[in-house]
Amino acid sequence: MKAKTLKKDKVNIITLGCSKNMVDSEVLSGQLLANEIDVVHESNKRDHNIVIVNTCGFIDKAKEESVNTILQQVELKQKGKLDKVYVTGCLSQRYREDLEQSIPEVDAFFGTMELPLILKKFEADYKSELLGERLLATPQHYAYLKISEGCNRTCSFCAIPLMRGGHLSRSIEDLVKEAESLARRGVKEIMLIAQELTYYGLDLYKKRMLSDLLKRLSDVPGIEWIRLHYAYPHKFPMDILDVMRERPNICNYLDMPLQHAADNMLKAMKRQITRVEMEELVQQIRETVPGICLRTTLITGFPGETLDDVEELKTFLEKQRFDRVGIFTYSHEENTSAFDLKDNISAEEKQRRAEDIMSVQQEISYEKNQDRVGQTYKVLVDKKEAGRYIGRTEFDSVEVDNEVIIQSDKKLQAGNFYNVKITKAYDYDLEGEVI
Structure with missing residues (x-):
């Protein structure tokens, strides 16, 4: 009889909804890593065998996206590409019984405050001393x-x-x-x-x-x-x-x-x-x-x-x-x-x-x-995209607000601040040059 190879688990966490859910996923990632369990966030490499879907249940569109994401992961499990699918977050908290009946292929559902119970599925312990130790899903800056x-x-x-x-x-x-x-x-x-x-x-x-x-x-x-x-x-x-x-x-x-x-x-x-x-x-x-x-x-x-x-x-x-x-x-x-x-x-x-x-x-x-054209602002560079740099002023938060598009021959570093003079303005974005 051929012996079964024991492959180490690797967890992929998929986060839906708001930034508060993102923090929950980061904390969960930190706990898993501290228990020596490999974890990634929204990986496309398909080298993981377990998925945790952190759902949103806020409004209809968010609930629909959460359900569709769960079904996609269940389908991968049925095809033999995943061993386990777990679901947590707001949708799971609010509709757990309905979800358990309608999607029985999910291995377990958890509420919003049940991190220790999720860890138990991995025979892992909640480490209270890990205050602030999160695996950031955002850029490091x-x-x-x-x-x-x-x-x-x-x-x-x-x-x-x-x-x-x-x-x-x-x-x-x-x-x-x-x-x-x-x-x-x-x-x-x-x-x-x-x-x-x-x-x-x-x-x-x-x-x-x-x-x-x-x-x-x-x-x-x-x-x-x-x-x-x-x-x-x-x-x-x-x-x-x-x-x-x-x-x-x-x-x-x-x-x-x-x-x-x-x-x-x-x-x-x-x-x-x-x-x-x-x-x-x-x-x-x-x-x-x-x-x-x-x-x-x-x-x-x-x-x-x-x-x-x-x-x-x-x-x-x-x-x-x-x-x-x-x-x-x-x-x-x-x-x-x-x-x-x-x-x-x-x-x-x-x-x-x-x-x-x-x-x-x-x-x-x-x-x-x-009104901002001609003004100079302190800009935090977030990333380089399509040959140009994308940053924000203090008046702009991530993803929801304006961006500053920076054309520069010099190499700029993501996570650094630069003084940028605004040269063009659009409905929701600005263009500028480093001075």
């Missing part, structure tokens, strides 16, 4: 820093609390240690992420502590940019703006999802804020940090939204002139309070409204970019 998990907000459209639970802040000490670890590995930019940044500290310290955290992080040697994502406008902690203004390595950048501008929509979405209050907040922010880049995201097609509401949203954009805007079409999510409302707008009409709104923002973005 930037990383996401997740400061909390879950959310206590009750926005009517959002299923995040169903998948991630209530808000849990990480301690300032742990976050500083992780930032120090990232800096030692060459990370120069950290992007603070959470379901809701501004709630940070209320559970752990009984008061909002984001400003204190920012001060401590800005003192970490080697961290040149700190960027804030996902700030909630209601009861916004203004003291973080003072820190932003005082500390040169905190980017003059704030991502603050507003979701809508019509008061009836804001009320139906349970956003706890009115249009007037949002306008006052935006004015205060701009007065406190002159030149700040404001990014927001919006939802269109929420149940009951009228064309008048869409026009009001467009007028709001024209008046406020945000630097960056993203837009989602409403997704009707089970077990949210909005699910009790009639999803009365077709997918096609939702998309049409989204495009109509973005056409307004496109013009604003073009005009704002034109």
Whole structure:
């Protein structure tokens, strides 16, 4: 009888959805490596025998992508190209029983907080001493820093609390240690992420502590940019703006999802804020940090939204002139309070409204970019692509914002900063030359 060759396991992690999922995959990778298990992230080499799909369950399109990815990996398993397929993340947390019945070929499903259980499948132990030891899936010069998990907000459209639970802040000490670890590995930019940044500290310290955290992080040697994502406008902690203004390595950048501008929509979405209050907040922010880049995201097609509401949203954009805007079409999510409302707008009409709104923002973005021509900015080079370098200013986050296209005869190094004079501007991108 021929003896079976024991081949060492190699795991490929596929990450879907947001940057918070990316961090979870990086932490899982670090744990597997510490247990001497080979691991890669989204590898195309097909030299792995186990796949872990880290899923997203946020909106319909994300759920569809997650299911399709699982089915693709199951098909590879059925063809004998994989030994095991595991599924984790938000979709698995939310629909585990349904998935177990509909895709029984998956070897195991795990929730969002079940990392130790995943490790047990590999006869591996969770190593709590590995604080901040992640296998970065990003380029080595930037990383996401997740400061909390879950959310206590009750926005009517959002299923995040169903998948991630209530808000849990990480301690300032742990976050500083992780930032120090990232800096030692060459990370120069950290992007603070959470379901809701501004709630940070209320559970752990009984008061909002984001400003204190920012001060401590800005003192970490080697961290040149700190960027804030996902700030909630209601009861916004203004003291973080003072820190932003005082500390040169905190980017003059704030991502603050507003979701809508019509008061009836804001009320139906349970956003706890009115249009007037949002306008006052935006004015205060701009007065406190002159030149700040404001990014927001919006939802269109929420149940009951009228064309008048869409026009009001467009007028709001024209008046406020945000630097960056993203837009989602409403997704009707089970077990949210909005699910009790009639999803009365077709997918096609939702998309049409989204495009109509973005056409307004496109013009604003073009005009704002034109104002940057002739100006010189500190630019972080991310990569070289098609013979040219791609970088970002402090006003641009990874993947979602503008890029600076740099033509240079001299060799530039990814992860280094250069002074770049802007020579051309487009709707969403800039061109420049190193000076």
